[in-house]
Amino acid sequence: xxxxxRALPLRHALTLCLGLGLLAGCxxxxxxxxxxxxxxxxIPPLSAESLALPPAPVAEKRSYExxxxxxxxxxxxxxxxxxxxxxxxxxxxxxxxxxxxxxxxMAPLRGFENRLxxxxxxxxxxxDASVPFQYKDYWYYTRFEEGKEYPIxxxxxxxxxxPEEILLDLNRLAEGKSFYSVANFExxxxxxxxxxxxxxxxxxxxxxxxxxxxxxxxxxDEVPGLSASLAWAGDNRTVYYIENDPVTLLTKRVRAHTxxxxxxxDPVVYHEPDDSFYMGLLTTRSEKYLCIVVQSTVSSEQRxxxxxxxxxxxxxxxxxxxxxxxxxxxxxxWVVRTNWxxxxxxxxxxADGRWGDRTQWRDLLGHDEAVFISGYxxxxxxxxxxxxxxxxxxxxxxxxxQAEYVKADEPAYVMALSTNAQPGTDWLRYTYTSLTTPATxxxxxxxxxxxxxxxxxxxxGGFDKADYVTDRVWATARxxxxxxxxxxxxxxxxxxxxxxxxxxxxxSYGSSRDPFFxxxxxxxxxxxxxxxxxxxxxxxxxxxxxxxxxxxxxKINTFTDFIDVTDHLVKEGYAAPDRVAAMGGxxxxxxxxxxxxxxxxxxxxIVSLVPFVDVVTTMLDESIPxxxxxxxxWGNPKDPVYYDYMLSYSPYDQLSAQAYPAMYxxxxxxxxxxxxxxxxxxxxxxxxxxxxxxxxxxxxxxEAGHGGRSGxxxxxxxxxxxxxxMLNQLGVGE
Numbered sequence: 045x046x047x048x049x050r051a052l053p054l055r056h057a058l059t060l061c062l063g064l065g066l067l068a069g070c071x072x073x074x075x076x077x078x079x080x081x082x083x084x085x086x087i088p089p090l091s092a093e094s095l096a097l098p099p100a101p102v103a104e105k106r107s108y109e110x111x112x113x114x115x116x117x118x119x120x121x122x123x124x125x126x127x128x129x130x131x132x133x134x135x136x137x138x139x140x141x142x143x144x145x146x147x148x149x150m151a152p153l154r155g156f157e158n159r160l161x162x163x164x165x166x167x168x169x170x171x172d173a174s175v176p177f178q179y180k181d182y183w184y185y186t187r188f189e190e191g192k193e194y195p196i197x198x199x200x201x202x203x204x205x206x207p208e209e210i211l212l213d214l215n216r217l218a219e220g221k222s223f224y225s226v227a228n229f230e231x232x233x234x235x236x237x238x239x240x241x242x243x244x245x246x247x248x249x250x251x252x253x254x255x256x257x258x259x260x261x262x263x264x265d266e267v268p269g270l271s272a273s274l275a276w277a278g279d280n281r282t283v284y285y286i287e288n289d290p291v292t293l294l295t296k297r298v299r300a301h302t303x304x305x306x307x308x309x310d311p312v313v314y315h316e317p318d319d320s321f322y323m324g325l326l327t328t329r330s331e332k333y334l335c336i337v338v339q340s341t342v343s344s345e346q347r348x349x350x351x352x353x354x355x356x357x358x359x360x361x362x363x364x365x366x367x368x369x370x371x372x373x374x375x376x377x378w379v380v381r382t383n384w385x386x387x388x389x390x391x392x393x394x395a396d397g398r399w400g401d402r403t404q405w406r407d408l409l410g411h412d413e414a415v416f417i418s419g420y421x422x423x424x425x426x427x428x429x430x431x432x433x434x435x436x437x438x439x440x441x442x443x444x445x446q447a448e449y450v451k452a453d454e455p456a457y458v459m460a461l462s463t464n465a466q467p468g469t470d471w472l473r474y475t476y477t478s479l480t481t482p483a484t485x486x487x488x489x490x491x492x493x494x495x496x497x498x499x500x501x502x503x504x505g506g507f508d509k510a511d512y513v514t515d516r517v518w519a520t521a522r523x524x525x526x527x528x529x530x531x532x533x534x535x536x537x538x539x540x541x542x543x544x545x546x547x548x549x550x551x552s553y554g555s556s557r558d559p560f561f562x563x564x565x566x567x568x569x570x571x572x573x574x575x576x577x578x579x580x581x582x583x584x585x586x587x588x589x590x591x592x593x594x595x596x597x598x599k600i601n602t603f604t605d606f607i608d609v610t611d612h613l614v615k616e617g618y619a620a621p622d623r624v625a626a627m628g629g630x631x632x633x634x635x636x637x638x639x640x641x642x643x644x645x646x647x648x649x650i651v652s653l654v655p656f657v658d659v660v661t662t663m664l665d666e667s668i669p670x671x672x673x674x675x676x677x678w679g680n681p682k683d684p685v686y687y688d689y690m691l692s693y694s695p696y697d698q699l700s701a702q703a704y705p706a707m708y709x710x711x712x713x714x715x716x717x718x719x720x721x722x723x724x725x726x727x728x729x730x731x732x733x734x735x736x737x738x739x740x741x742x743x744x745x746x747e748a749g750h751g752g753r754s755g756x757x758x759x760x761x762x763x764x765x766x767x768x769x770m771l772n773q774l775g776v777g778e
Contacts, residue, residue, distance in 0.1 A: 089706075089773050090152060092737050097148055100740065101141040103728035110661050113682045118697065120661060122725040130713055130720075139713070139724065142742040149741050153768045156778050160567055160771075161764035165757060167563045169502040175485045176204055177473070179465040182235060184211075193755030194218050197229065209257065211238055218755075222747040223714075227272035231257075232280045233331070233351075237303075239274050239283045246714040246748045248272070249293060252285055254303060267307045271295045275325040275334050278352035284313070284334060286323050293669035293716055295323035298336055300354070314347065314357055319672035327351065328373040329422045329467055337370065341676035344368045348399075361402045369402075374422040374467055379408060381420060386411035387588045391420060391429070409442065416587040421461050424468045426490050430461055435516075435528040435585040437558065439474055441490050450488060454478045456516040456530040458558040473498070477561045479514040479532040479575070503563055511535055512569065514559065519578075519612035521605050525593075528585060529609055530559035531618070532575040544774040545574045545619030547610055551582030551602040552631035553677060554591035564763055571776050574618050580605035580635075596679050597689055603638040610646050622648055625770050629653035630718055630750070637695025637726065640704055649706040649773035651766050654715055654750055658722040659694040660687065669716050696726050703736035706773045708766055712748035720744060741769060 088094070108123040127135045150157065173187035182199045183206075189196065194214035200206040211229065218224035221244050228250075229240035238257055241250035252267040252274070271286040277300070287297040298314040301307055314336050316323055321338040328335065328348070335348040336357055343365050347357035360371045360378070368389075369382035373396065380392045384402065391409035398404040409417070409429065418437070419430040426443035437459045439450040450472075452459060462473035462485055470491045477483045482501040488494070515531045537543070546568055550557040557577055565575045579585040582594025582602040594602040606626070614621050626647050628636045633655020640650055656662070663681050666672050679686030691697055707730075711723045727742040734740075743765070771777075 087152065087156070087772055087777070089775055090149065090739060092739060095149065095152065098145070100145055100731055101138060102731065103138055103724075105732075110664065112664060112687055114684050114687065116684070116687060118660070118691075120725070122728045123661075125724045125728065126719070126721040138728075139720075139744045139746070142724075142727065143744055143746075146741045146743045149739055150765060150769065153772055156772070157764045157768040159778055160767050161760055163505075163567050164564050164760045164764060166505050167503055167507065167566070168756075169504060172502065175462075175473075175498045176200075177463045177465045179231075180235060184465075188756070189215070193757055194224065211257065212240060212255075217242070228274055230274045230276055230283075232276050233278055234280045237276075237280060239276065241270055241272050241274065241285075246712055246750075247293075247716045248750065249288060249716065252283065252301065254283065263303065265301065265303060265305075265307070267299075267301055267310070271323070273323070273325040275327050276351075277334065277354050282354075284325055286325065291667055292319070292672070294319055294672070298323065298325070313354075319666070320675060321345075322673060330374045333373055335371075338363070339368075340673065342366050342368070344370065346371050348373075359400050361400065372420075372422055375424065379420065379422055379427070380405060381417060383588070388412060388415060389417040389588070391417065391427075414587070416584060418584075419461065421464050421472075422467060423464070423472075425470065426472075428461055428464070428472055428474075432556070432585065432587065435579055439472075441472065441488075443490055448490075450474060452476070454481065454514060456514050456559045457481070458560045479530060479559045479561060479565075480509045480512040482509075482561045482563070501561070507563070507566070512566075513537070517612075517616070519609045521601070521608045523601075525581070525601075525605070527581070527605050527609055528579040529613070530577040530579065532559075532565065532569055533618075534569050534572070537572075537574070539617030541614070541617045542620050542623075543572055543574050543618065544623040544625070544771075544776050545576060545613060546625045546627060546770070547576045547578055547606070547613070548627045548632075549578040549580050549606050549609075549635055550628060550630075550632040551578075551580040551594055551606070551635055554582075554584040554588075555631075556583045556585045557632075558585075564760075564767075567767060568771070568776075571771070573774075573776060574613075576609070576613060576618070578606050578609040580609070595677055597686075599678070599689070600693060602635060603642060603693065606635060607639055607643045607646060610643075614646075621646075623774050625649045625651065625774055627651040627653075627766075627770075629655070631656050633657060633718070633723075634659065634695065638693050638698075640707070641693075641695060641698045641700070644702060644704050647705045649708070649770050651708045651710075651770055652723070653710045653766075654712065654718045655695070655709065655723050655726070656718045657695040657726045658697075660690050660697060662719075662722065663690065668719065696722070696729060699726070699729050699733050701733055701735055704730065704734045704738065704740075706738040706740070706769075708741045708743070708769045710743045710745070710762070710766065712745045712750060714748065715750045717750040739769075739773070 105121040106124045108120045110118045110120050170190045174185050176183040176185040182201050183204050184199045186195045186197050192215045196213045197211040199209050223246045225243045226240050236257055238255040241252055243250050250270045254265050255262045269288050273286050275284045281303045283301050286295045289296045297312050299310040299312055301310045320340045324337045326335050333348040334351050335346055338345045343363050345363035346360040349355055349357045369380050371378050371380045376396050377393050381389055383389050390411040392405040393408045394404045416432040421428045429440045431438050441448050457478040460475050462475045464473050470489050472488045475485050482503050484500045485498040487496040487498055513535055517529050518526045521527050580602050581590050584591045613619055624647050633652045636650050636652035637657040660681050662668055681687040709723050711720045713720050
């Protein structure tokens with residue numbers, strides 16, 4: 045696959061800094077020296093009474109009945125807060141009133157917030173650069189400049205001593221824009237043209253542009269309303285792209301644009317009729333084929349054509365329910381990752397030309413009940429395989445019929461394949477990180493065993509990993525299942541049951557929440573807190589069964605696992621029972637809403653970001669982006685069985701007259717993955733039904749989408765506000 049290719053946005057999942065080669069946002073500083081565990085005295089937890097706040101905004105109730113196809117009805121008195129145009133004066137007035145109230149709540153904590161912001165920004169090396177990689181005759185890399193919000197993508201011909209060529213300077217492109225993002229870019233086969241997609245709103249609906257790298261000219265060609273996926277044909281003039289449905293934003297049509305042609309005349313080369321499938325484009329490792337990949341929750345299909353002579357996109361294998369596969373090509377063979385008779389996936393292979401018939405496939409790496417195969421990379425003389433076992437990631441190298449694992453040195457870590465742009469090499473690049481180890485890039489010679497350290501992400505301000513401890517413990521869930529938990533705390537921490545704890549989780553889509561390094565968290569543990577990641581069911585940390593036990597009619601396990609992890613950590617002395625915070629985003633925000641309803645007394649404060657909280661109403665509405673893609677994740681509420689089950693945990697529907705923890709809830713007005721009105725309605729109903737007077741803050745970023753604001757420093761501002769609120773409620777000082 046093309047080494048310039050960028051990852052596609054994760055469906056529903058909050059855009060998180062994973063610490064694997066990302067330059068800013070996951071590395072950090074304090075001031076001149078690493079602080080001790082002892083924190084300054086805390087400002088007493090703020091309350092509505094202590095702040096003498098004006099009344100919180102009250103959303104008007106308006107009768108509206110939501111009717112399911114099978115006749116079930118529910119009243120949704122805040123349905124009017126949905127405005128697809130995002131221009132309704134009364135809706136904007138409500139959101140602005142909530143923002144003003146949030147400002148009033150946070151006013152006494154602005155000094156603390158600024159301190160946290162300075163810590164976070166101060167930990168990063170502002171003029172940092174990624175590890176360069178060679179692709180053909182150029183070295184490619186990304187760098188930041190001091191004080192600037194956005195990255196610069198660049199290259200040098202022949203060696204890193206050659207003059208720099210700027211591919212894209214996002215700082216210049218973002219001038220005059222409140223939001224700017226380039227989600228993907230692809231260099232043409234002759235490396236003279238650059239196709240890229242940009243978003244100036246935050247809705248992840250992209251516009252294609254093409255730049256001449258020799259002259260610096262950006263052509264007039266412009267195609268809006270696209271997904272992020274791109275692929276070049278071999279003629280160096282034709283770009284394949286995916287057009288979204290303008291209402292549902294689903295990926296519907298693959299078109300081919302030839303430079304200089306009217307986009308209105310771009311031919312459709314493929315149309316996906318099934319609204320439960322996503323689409324993407326890829327170039328195979330050999331660069332011989334272009335492929336269209338379609339994927340639903342439980343099925344996939346791949347069509348490919350020759351890159352130098354595009355024609356019919358031929359099937360690798362036809363789609364079937366509960367049959368998934370992804371194929372890549374190098375040399376004279378295709379290698380396929382598939383769940384065909386292999387719940388945890390296996391690798392198979394077939395000869396080039398034997399398409400359309402999976403009976404021609406032969407096992408390459410067999411199925412293992414204890415090992416989940418997550419990905420692979422093809423090389424001329426070996427194969428690198430990404431795996432999960434016992435909740436941890438690892439890399440297996442297959443060469444000359446032998447298998448060898450890349451070694452790790454810590455009990456909880458993240459290991460992943462890095463950019464390996466050259467298949468004809470003996471050197472394998474991979475990244476390694478943990479809660480105490482900044483993102484590190486290594487190069488391993490698979491023949492000699494020699495290992496080179498290419499870069500460890502710098503962390504400024506006196507950071508010393510020896511000051512911190514990472515651990516892996518197991519909590520027993522109420523049904524007897526053992527749930528792994530990753531922990532971070534400072535050396536010298538005592539499990540005496542007095543500390544404050546932040547517990548994070550996700551638990552959906554089979555997306556695993558790995559223990560990567562996040563320097564922002566140092567601002568918590570340096571103040572004596574414990575940071576915990578609950579690897580709950582619904583993710584894929586323990587294999588495919590872990591995912592299946594936390595989806596559809598097993599979804600409740602995700603929520604009870606998280607609560608049971610909290611009980612275990614409190615019982616074992618990692619936290620005081622009245623000093624526990626929880627945080628999650630997107631589907632992790634659904635988790636936050638569920639635990640708030642199910643066990644509110646166990647959490648002092650909850651931070652819920654872009655939360656998916658109105659499950660039933662959203663899944664009944666097929667005009668909302670992502671709904672039809674996700675019936676196999678949550679269930680289709682048109683079926684009474686799934687309707688009743690989803691209703692039983694839907695956070696918005698289960699809000700009741702009880703005391704809730706203090707909460708910070710955040711969203712983005714332009715979010716296309718979890719629409720802003722879900723958290724807006726949730727907050728309005730929560731304010732009406734709860735019996736407590738704990739603080740409830742609702743922050744809407746009016747110029748952002750699912751991933752928050754686009755600049756790297758802007759994102760630190762958001763995190764600093766969330767941390768200041770949480771720390772204050774936990775009684776943790778500056």
